[in-house]
Amino acid sequence: MTETSQSPELIRYPYAPPKEIAPSVWVLDGTWSNSLGRRMTVIRLRNGEVWVHNPMVLAQAEIDWLSTLGFVRCVVAPNRYHTTDLSWFARTFPQTQIACPNTYFNHGTELKDRVLFTTDVPYVTPCRELEFFDAPGVRLEESVVFHLQTRTLIVCDLMMNVKREGSWLRQTFYSFNNMGDCCAPTRALKWFLTSNKTELLKFVEQLAELNPRRIVVNHGEIYEGEGGNQIRTSFASLFR
Numbered sequence: 001m002t003e004t005s006q007s008p009e010l011i012r013y014p015y016a017p018p019k020e021i022a023p024s025v026w027v028l029d030g031t032w033s034n035s036l037g038r039r040m041t042v043i044r045l046r047n048g049e050v051w052v053h054n055p056m057v058l059a060q061a062e063i064d065w066l067s068t069l070g071f072v073r074c075v076v077a078p079n080r081y082h083t084t085d086l087s088w089f090a091r092t093f094p095q096t097q098i099a100c101p102n103t104y105f106n107h108g109t110e111l112k113d114r115v116l117f118t119t120d121v122p123y124v125t126p127c128r129e130l131e132f133f134d135a136p137g138v139r140l141e142e143s144v145v146f147h148l149q150t151r152t153l154i155v156c157d158l159m160m161n162v163k164r165e166g167s168w169l170r171q172t173f174y175s176f177n178n179m180g181d182c183c184a185p186t187r188a189l190k191w192f193l194t195s196n197k198t199e200l201l202k203f204v205e206q207l208a209e210l211n212p213r214r215i216v217v218n219h220g221e222i223y224e225g226e227g228g229n230q231i232r233t234s235f236a237s238l239f240r
C-alpha cells in the first residue's frame with residue numbers, strides 16, 4: 001500500500017465501479033456535496049495513454065485499475081468549479097500532467113510546472129484522438145472534450161441531464177432551472193454564467209457540427225443519440 005492508499009470506507013464521496021460506455025471510454029459515477037452528483041471519465045488512447053476528465057478521490061482498487069489501463073498522461077479539471085480533487089489526483093499520480101482553469105493556475109498552485117494546458121485555450125492530442133475546446137462566452141473556464149473514435153462529447157457544466165425526481169421542492173427548482181429529464185443548458189448558465197451570448201451560441205453550433213453520438217455530462221444521465229440535434233434544440237429553446 002502506498003501513502004496515498006485509500007480504503008473505500010474512507011472515501012468521502014463514494015462512487016460506482018468503472019463502467020465502459022464505449023470502446024476505451026469509461027465513467028465512474030460519483031456522489032458529491034449536492035444531489036447532482038458528479039462523473040469522472042477515463043479515456044485510453046491508441047498509444048496507451050490514459051486521460052482522466054474531472055478527477056475524483058479514488059480508493060486503492062480504482063487507483064490500481066487506472067494504473068493497469070496504461071500510462072496516466074493527463075488529468076483534466078474541466079472548469080473552475082471542479083478542481084477540488086485535482087491536487088490529490090496529481091499527488092497520487094506524480095508523473096501525470098495537468099489541465100486546469102487559469103483561475104486555479106494563477107492561485108499559486110504547486111503543480112504549475114506540470115500544467116500541460118489551461119482550459120481557456122484549445123488543445124489537441126498529437127494523434128488528434130482527443131480535442132479540447134475552450135468554451136467562450138461563459139464564465140466557467142470550461143474545456144469541452146471530443147473523442148473522435150467514439151464520437152463522445154464530454155461536457156462539465158455547459159449542459160446537464162438530471163432526472164426530475166425527489167421532493168416537490170427539488171422538482172420545482174429543477175423545473176425552474178431548466179433541469180430534468182432533458183440534456184440541456186440550465187437557466188443559471190443563461191442568467192448568471194453567460195458573458196457573451198453570441199459567442200456562446202456560435203460555439204454551441206461548432207459543437208453541434210461534431211454531431212456526437214453521446215454526450216457525457218458531469219451531472220445526470222449520459223445522453224445517447226443524435227447529439228448535434230440535442231445541442232442545437234436545447235440551446236435554441238433556452239436562449240431564444
Ligand SMILES: [Fe+2]
Pocket residue numbers: 081082156157218219
Ligand atoms: Fe458542476
